[in-house]
Amino acid sequence: VYVCKEKAAENRDALLRTASRLFRAHGIDGVGVAQIAKEAGLTHGAVYAHFASKEALAAAALSYGFAGNMLQTREWIGDRLPTFEDLVGVYTSPKNLSRLDAGCPMAASACEVARKTCEVSESFSCAFNELAALLEATLESSIPVPDRRRLAIAAAAAEIGALAVARAVTKANAALADEILEATRETLAAAHHMASSERGEPAL
Amino acid sequence: VYVCKEKAAENRDALLRTASRLFRAHGIDGVGVAQIAKEAGLTHGAVYAHFASKEALAAAALSYGFAGNMLQTREWIGDRLPTFEDLVGVYTSPKNLSRLDAGCPMAASACEVARKTCEVSESFSCAFNELAALLEATLESSIPVPDRRRLAIAAAAAEIGALAVARAVTKANAALADEILEATRETLAAAHHMASSERGEPAL
DNA sequence: TGTACATCAGTGAACGCGCGTTCACTGATGTAC
DNA sequence: TGTACATCAGTGAACGCGCGTTCACTGATGTAC
Numbered sequence: 001v002y003v004c005k006e007k008a009a010e011n012r013d014a015l016l017r018t019a020s021r022l023f024r025a026h027g028i029d030g031v032g033v034a035q036i037a038k039e040a041g042l043t044h045g046a047v048y049a050h051f052a053s054k055e056a057l058a059a060a061a062l063s064y065g066f067a068g069n070m071l072q073t074r075e076w077i078g079d080r081l082p083t084f085e086d087l088v089g090v091y092t093s094p095k096n097l098s099r100l101d102a103g104c105p106m107a108a109s110a111c112e113v114a115r116k117t118c119e120v121s122e123s124f125s126c127a128f129n130e131l132a133a134l135l136e137a138t139l140e141s142s143i144p145v146p147d148r149r150r151l152a153i154a155a156a157a158a159e160i161g162a163l164a165v166a167r168a169v170t171k172a173n174a175a176l177a178d179e180i181l182e183a184t185r186e187t188l189a190a191a192h193h194m195a196s197s198e199r200g201e202p203a204l
Numbered sequence: 205v206y207v208c209k210e211k212a213a214e215n216r217d218a219l220l221r222t223a224s225r226l227f228r229a230h231g232i233d234g235v236g237v238a239q240i241a242k243e244a245g246l247t248h249g250a251v252y253a254h255f256a257s258k259e260a261l262a263a264a265a266l267s268y269g270f271a272g273n274m275l276q277t278r279e280w281i282g283d284r285l286p287t288f289e290d291l292v293g294v295y296t297s298p299k300n301l302s303r304l305d306a307g308c309p310m311a312a313s314a315c316e317v318a319r320k321t322c323e324v325s326e327s328f329s330c331a332f333n334e335l336a337a338l339l340e341a342t343l344e345s346s347i348p349v350p351d352r353r354r355l356a357i358a359a360a361a362a363e364i365g366a367l368a369v370a371r372a373v374t375k376a377n378a379a380l381a382d383e384i385l386e387a388t389r390e391t392l393a394a395a396h397h398m399a400s401s402e403r404g405e406p407a408l
Numbered sequence: 409t410g411t412a413c414a415t416c417a418g419t420g421a422a423c424g425c426g427c428g429t430t431c432a433c434t435g436a437t438g439t440a441c
Numbered sequence: 442t443g444t445a446c447a448t449c450a451g452t453g454a455a456c457g458c459g460c461g462t463t464c465a466c467t468g469a470t471g472t473a474c
Contacts, residue, residue: 161365
């Protein structure tokens with residue numbers, strides 16, 4: 001109806017923000033287009049003015065949510081690079097266990113994305129590559145580059161899995177959920193330590 | 205209608221088998237009670253003669269599917285214990301990437317289970333404990349018991365995450381999917397090797 | 409052995425509801441003359 | 442500066458459809474007498 005370009009961009013942003021939150025909280029299949037539009041202050045028709053389909057919205061919302069979390073992380077760490085262990089620690093923090101709607105969109109939607117179109121998969125793999133690259137940048141410089149990439153990729157998949165699995169068990173067994181997160185933190189730290197002392201610097 | 209106890213048990217089994225397959229293939233939210241009943245050769249009403257709700261069916265189907273895979277694994281390995289690396293290798297094999305309806309129910313449904321009732325979470329955490337125990341039994345005996353449990357739990361979460369994430373990226377980037385599975389395999393093997401040489405036996 | 413009856417797995421109609429998507433229409437925006 | 446018109450974000454009714462669950466009913470099973 002009556003809307004200038006600036007307002008339209010605001011509305012698009014509100015749709016993405018709301019969709020990202022609701023998809024994480026209830027799953028992509030667990031929330032309808034109409035509900036997203038309503039909570040963003042619009043009607044369902046408006047969604048189709050900005051996105052071709054619900055799947056296209058899901059793909060865009062996944063990127064949007066991940067980018068938001070990345071920005072937040074960069075603010076959090078300031079201008080110096082955090083350690084690998086810090087990053088893993090933040091990702092697997094107990095806070096992320098309960099805040100379903102705020103954590104990493106990959107941990108919230110990995111299983112669903114496997115059943116969606118290539119467009120959604122594309123968004124997911126871009127986010128995964130970014131997460132792996134961030135982790136890789138924090139690894140000890142003494143580790144050979146191919147080993148670094150391998151460890152970064154395994155660490156990214158491991159922390160996503162740990163968070164998803166911990167959330168899956170937490171209602172029935174909260175202690176197990178904490179154990180999973182802690183075991184992942186310590187195992188990744190040990191793998192990092194081993195990789196950095198194995199070659200390059202001689203072992204102590 | 206006309207059904208003896210034996211037939212009723214068969215029908216219940218057919219419902220669980222079908223539900224387990226369809227839930228893995230399309231997600232719990234992605235398939236309806238009527239479709240499950242139909243593919244099992246029954247009507248939707250029959251589901252409610254055996255299960256209190258769709259969630260109860262989901263919880264039972266998760267246990268059923270996991271138990272089936274465990275039996276299959278035990279047959280596969282025969283009477284001798286496989287190595288830790290063998291188990292991880294089978295779980296992260298490329299075959300599991302594409303066969304969505306046959307792999308581990310945990311890798312297929314972890315994200316969804318986080319949003320379901322405690323009943324479903326209970327099924328999931330029992331399966332997770334079994335998987336972790338199986339892995340733990342294959343770890344080098346030189347590793348102290350607490351470290352063994354920690355590594356087994358981290359490995360279980362890591363392989364579930366690796367499979368789920370690999371499936372999520374494979375439509376857009378098949379090479380990345382393979383890379384994730386391989387990196388996880390090698391990183392877990394390295395963590396196992398490190399844990400077994402760190403203490404107990406002296407390092408070479 | 410024969411009869412009467414409680415049990416209960418399974419049927420299928422019905423419930424209200426929300427789903428994703430389409431489409432004719434609205435009306436302020438912003439460009440062209 | 443004033444007028445005419447194309448653009449397009451957003452509305453809301455409508456589409457057909459499938460959802461999970463309930464319930465009155467069926468009829469073979471299997472027990473009690």
